[in-house]
Amino acid sequence: MPPELFLPTFIRDAEISLPLHSFRETVREEFYAVLQHGFDRAERVREQLHHMTTHQPEVLTQQPYWTAILARQHGPSMQDAMTDWMFHVLRHSRRDQLSVNAILNRSSLTVNALALDNFTSEYHTWLGVKKDEKILKDRSFIYPLSDDIRDRWLTSRAHGKTVGARRRLRAATSRGKA
Template sequence: MQEHKSSMCLYTVIIGGYEELNELPSEIAASSLAKICLTDDPTLTSKTWEIRVVKPAFPMDTVRSQRILKILPHRFLPEFERSLYIDNTIYLKRNPVEIINTFCENSDISVPLHSFREHVYEEFLEVARGGLDDSARIFEQMNHYQLTHSEVLKLKPYWSAILVRNHMKKHVIDLMESWYRQVLRYSRRDQLSLNYAEAETGVNINPIEIDNFSSTYHQWPIYKKRDVSKRLWSPGLSGGMTLFEKMEQAKNLQLSLDNKVRQLVDDYAEIKEKYLPKRAPEGFTQERYYQLNPDVAAAGVDAVQHYLSFGWREDRKWK
């Protein structure tokens, strides 16, 4: 039986002024379905979305503030039983009511598969390569997954730009809370952890096999006035720096220290050469020098000549 429209909603999230809100197509805008944009911008207006202003969970971390709204609709949209979440960059081609009913009929959560990444571990490497999060945290997460649920790293990752959920069902809530805990503890890039949360909770996700760029349901990416710098991870978020930056800093420090040591050695040699004695010091005797330096005596070298040429530089004892 088809759900009444009031029991479901379409929603998106705009936090931190990352990009300009995309309006909905006219045929979707005309629908009586609730269409909600959660945002921290009190000045944001829309002709097609109902704007709901929210307080960011983490004012200094807009990405995780966006993730909590995206992942946990049961906390923020409890008046609806079902929901279709779309990233702001998704352009819908089909009626969202039809999409929700189609996928929620046989599964309580449906998520597209990543159409151009074959394994979860590849997504980890791509996130690190693109500077989308702290690489030290990324590889810590991947290492922990390898130790606890290694099989998820070889699975095909999900593409979480579209989420269809019976979001008030208990097992869906359990899955979403587990997913969000991973985003809090590890990388803010949520596609790294959804497969793990699925394995951890045992809640099965219905995979939607569509091309991520274009399908009968959507077109992606569609955006305007995007501040791409806000997409990248910044050391200022945690007061740290990426693993690669740390390695580069350590390498530069080592090179600097090596250069300083070489300079000190050269300076010492130059000083010694400049102040090389022209005669043996007062009280110098060959017999005492031989006693203190038996290798010189064994070589049969003149004590004074040896001291002036080598002994002084080598700080050999002579008295």
């Protein structure tokens, strides 16, 4: 669907519009799901959860936003909030949906929370479902990686130290999967 058809519905009178997560009831539940499925390093996620429990406990009981789709009106307040969000993602978990509620709570932005199913709606079909299932099953990649990203992945601290990770990526690359 062309953006000009759905953006007016998304934005309305708000400065930012994004869907609520359709199958998580609380931000705390989203933290637990990220930990359970190993979507990010556990120590990073636990540290962020502790920080939020200490400084913004009310956020943990909110329904999380789903950040795959969002529309925003640019301005100084939006720039400040998006910069804070980026710093949160760089400092804590890379799972941006763990921090977006906290950032929007602290900001003065008006939010339009949309009730959309995460997997499919009149505006989208989430193409990541099969990819996520495959990654969870065998931790391999099913989409090609650029040489630059593959090389950085091979030499990164998180993945480059283990021989097993290098072998798996090289094997996937030689099979044409990465």
